[in-house]
Amino acid sequence: xxxxxxxxxxxxxxxxxFMNAVFVRAKWxxxxxxxxxxxxxxxLEGRYAITVRDAGKLIGVLGLVYAERQxxxxxxxxxxxxxxxxxxxxxxxxxxxxxxxxxxxxxxVTVTNFSSATAAVNVLEKAGLKELDRERLVWLPSxxxxxxxHEDPLSLGDRLPAKDRRIIADHQGLRLxxxxxxxxxxxxxxxxxxxxxxxxxxxxxxxYLADQxxxxxxxxxxxxxxxxxxxxxxxxxRRFAREGIVCDEVRAFAxxxxxxxxxxxxxxxxxxxxECVLLNIKIH
Numbered sequence: 001x002x003x004x005x006x007x008x009x010x011x012x013x014x015x016x017x018f019m020n021a022v023f024v025r026a027k028w029x030x031x032x033x034x035x036x037x038x039x040x041x042x043x044l045e046g047r048y049a050i051t052v053r054d055a056g057k058l059i060g061v062l063g064l065v066y067a068e069r070q071x072x073x074x075x076x077x078x079x080x081x082x083x084x085x086x087x088x089x090x091x092x093x094x095x096x097x098x099x100x101x102x103x104x105x106x107x108x109v110t111v112t113n114f115s116s117a118t119a120a121v122n123v124l125e126k127a128g129l130k131e132l133d134r135e136r137l138v139w140l141p142s143x144x145x146x147x148x149x150h151e152d153p154l155s156l157g158d159r160l161p162a163k164d165r166r167i168i169a170d171h172q173g174l175r176l177x178x179x180x181x182x183x184x185x186x187x188x189x190x191x192x193x194x195x196x197x198x199x200x201x202x203x204x205x206x207x208y209l210a211d212q213x214x215x216x217x218x219x220x221x222x223x224x225x226x227x228x229x230x231x232x233x234x235x236x237x238r239r240f241a242r243e244g245i246v247c248d249e250v251r252a253f254a255x256x257x258x259x260x261x262x263x264x265x266x267x268x269x270x271x272x273x274x275e276c277v278l279l280n281i282k283i284h
Contacts, residue, residue, distance in 0.1 A: 041067035082275035146225035
């Protein structure tokens with residue numbers, strides 16, 4: 001009989017070794033898998049994976065990046081799905097569906113999936129996850145006057161709201177750009193993830209945007225201020241775009257983003273506190 005359950009803290013190393021062994025195409029070594037499962041935003045006693053065992057043998061895992069994060073409604077818990085695998089001999093038995101059912105059963109947790117494989121979309125939708133977004137707005141480098149950009153927003157102290165200070169502090173040491181842009185109406189704070197997804201340019205993905213209406217008001221000038229002068233684009237998921245925003249292009253994702261609906265407004269479901277920033281994943 002198969003046993004499907006949340007992994008205990010004592011299983012953390014076994015789960016990391018399993019992931020390192022089965023994801024043969026992944027570019028990460030064992031230290032990256034350990035870092036993914038380390039409970040950076042929920043502590044060592046927090047949830048980090050669902051395991052499936054057959055008579056004690058580990059035959060499947062579903063990684064979960066849990067975090068308690070600050071929102072406009074106060075603290076909320078999110079769990080980002082990552083690194084889902086069932087050994088080939090056990091596939092086709094509905095095990096994956098049961099794993100996701102367990103992951104999504106807590107009514108106080110918003111489960112997200114930002115980088116699903118196309119083959120997994122049907123399973124996600126059957127488990128009740130809904131499409132969160134399917135396209136991005138894009139800005140290209142341009143000439144002209146820009147705004148002052150602070151590359152270390154934490155140095156601004158109380159000029160940043162407590163929520164933004166907490167978010168930036170939570171993501172120190174990762175491959176991210178933490179920026180605060182001086183606009184005529186105040187600071188526009190954002191977290192950007194540079195990714196080389198194409199040979200011709202680097203995508204500067206906006207992972208968090210503190211003041212979405214302010215960005216919409218000054219989008220082109222902000223893009224000009226934060227982008228390199230060439231071989232780059234600025235990308236913003238559609239759900240973060242506010243009225244009046246003007247971009248250079250709109251592009252569809254290879255696969256949509258997914259989440260559970262109800263606890264958080266889509267405009268607050270950004271891509272921080274996720275596998276994307278822990279594993280440096282190239283987001284679709």
